[in-house]
Structures are given as C-alpha cells and as structure tokens.
Amino acid sequence: MPLQPDGPVWGALLGACKIHKNVELAELAFNKVVELEPTNIGYYVLQSNIYSEAGDLEGVARVRVMMRERGLKKDPGYSYVEYKGENHLFVAGDKRHPQSKEIYGTLKRLENLAKQGGEGENSGVHSERLAIAFALLNMSSTKEILVIKNLRICGDCHRFVKAVSKFVDCRFIIRDATLFHHFDGGSCSCKDYW
Structure with missing residues (x-):
C-alpha cells in the first residue's frame, strides 16, 4: 500500500479472514488492529x-481474557419487529x-422445519429467531417480515432463516x-458472503 494501513484496513482484512477461514492471517490482522x-x-x-x-476454544478463551483485562464488554444482542405500531x-x-x-x-415448529431443510440442530435461542417466531405468530397474512438487529447475524441464525424460508410462504428481511x-x-441476497 502507498500509505500506512489504519484500523479499518486491518479490520477489513480480519473480516476477510473470517469469510475465508484463514486463522493464521486473522491473528496477524487482529494483533495489528488492536494496537491501533x-x-x-x-x-x-x-x-x-x-x-x-475453527474449533480453537483456547483462542476464544484468550480473546475473552483480553477483553476482561481491558474492561471491554460486548453489547447484548437484540432484535425487534414492529407490530401494530x-x-x-x-x-x-x-x-x-x-x-x-x-x-x-412457534420457534420449536420453525426449528423442525429447519431440520427438514437440512439445517440439523440449531444452537441457541437468539433474538432474531424470537422476533421471527413472534411475527409469524401475530402476522399470519403478512408476506414480508422485517427484523432489525443491532449486531451482525451469526452464521447459525443465517443458515436457520435460510432453511425456514424454504417452507414458510413469507420473505424475511x-x-x-x-x-x-x-x-x-x-437463499439469501448476500449469497452467504456477509
């Protein structure tokens, strides 16, 4: 690069490492970005x-210790859906x-649909799943459901919603x-690239 990479540049590389499952390069990018x-x-x-x-539980533990030592806390994830204003x-x-x-x-029934869609066991009762279950329960005639989430959707929930969308006559956004x-x-508009 013709200039010194800053935090967002290293962060972009870290994000690409997640997509391409490159743990070794991710460690380099992570060390640089947390310096900056x-x-x-x-x-x-x-x-x-x-x-x-990557199944590296020791690595997960190291990062959590770093966060704790630095007094950093992750914002809790939440999702919401609008219903009747x-x-x-x-x-x-x-x-x-x-x-x-x-x-x-309703969520249990959706999990069974996801299993039929080849998604197998799904871990956790994440906020977006609850919001979708609530919306389907209350907005049965709706053909499109919008859920707003404050964090990135996790891979497990992404696969879950894709699987459910095969069986439910509704578009999920x-x-x-x-x-x-x-x-x-x-399928999802991001083509699993997010």
Missing part, C-alpha cells in the same frame, strides 16, 4: 468468532414477552449491523 484501536469491541468479537468456527424487542433466551409460551412453541439480508425460498 484497542477499545473497539467489534474486532475482539470477530477474532473470537474466527477461533470458535409498536416495537417488540427480544434478547437471546428472552421469556419476558407476554406471548412467550406461544413464541417458543433482517437488517443487521452491516446490511440487509433478504431470505426467500431457501
């Missing part, structure tokens, strides 16, 4: 996710909603921290 932006929690989370996907907000594992029992029942994902007929 030591309090940017997103880079720590990204590196932790890279280690997690009101936003219904969900966090992972949330059971505070008045329709919680029905939402979890999830606006995460970086882009809009349009799920329809078992």
Whole structure:
C-alpha cells in the first residue's frame, strides 16, 4: 500500500479472514488492529468468532481474557419487529414477552422445519429467531417480515432463516449491523458472503 494501513484496513482484512477461514492471517490482522484501536469491541468479537468456527476454544478463551483485562464488554444482542405500531424487542433466551409460551412453541415448529431443510440442530435461542417466531405468530397474512438487529447475524441464525424460508410462504428481511439480508425460498441476497 502507498500509505500506512489504519484500523479499518486491518479490520477489513480480519473480516476477510473470517469469510475465508484463514486463522493464521486473522491473528496477524487482529494483533495489528488492536494496537491501533484497542477499545473497539467489534474486532475482539470477530477474532473470537474466527477461533470458535475453527474449533480453537483456547483462542476464544484468550480473546475473552483480553477483553476482561481491558474492561471491554460486548453489547447484548437484540432484535425487534414492529407490530401494530409498536416495537417488540427480544434478547437471546428472552421469556419476558407476554406471548412467550406461544413464541417458543412457534420457534420449536420453525426449528423442525429447519431440520427438514437440512439445517440439523440449531444452537441457541437468539433474538432474531424470537422476533421471527413472534411475527409469524401475530402476522399470519403478512408476506414480508422485517427484523432489525443491532449486531451482525451469526452464521447459525443465517443458515436457520435460510432453511425456514424454504417452507414458510413469507420473505424475511433482517437488517443487521452491516446490511440487509433478504431470505426467500431457501437463499439469501448476500449469497452467504456477509
């Protein structure tokens, strides 16, 4: 490069390493980016996710220790969907909603559909899944559901929504921290590149 790379440049390389599953280069990019932006929690989370996907639990633990030592905390993930002019907000594992029992029942049925779609077991009750279950429960005639998420959608949830979209006559749009994902007929507009 004709100039010295800054934090966003190293961060972009770190993101590319996640997409291409290059753990070794990710470690180099991570070390550089945290030198330049030591309090940017997103880079720590990204590196932790890279280690997690590679099955390197020691790497995940090292990143978490770094975060704890530096006093960094990840913002909790949440998703919301608008229904009758009101936003219904969900966090992972949330059971505070008045329709919680029905939402979890709908989510169980969606998980069974995802299994039929070849997605197998899905881990965690993430916020976007709860928002989708709520929307399907309450907006049965709707052909398009928009869910807003404050963080990036995880790979597991991305695969889950793709699988569900094969069986449900509805288009799912999830606006995460970086882009809009349009799920329809078992595929996503990002072509799994996000």
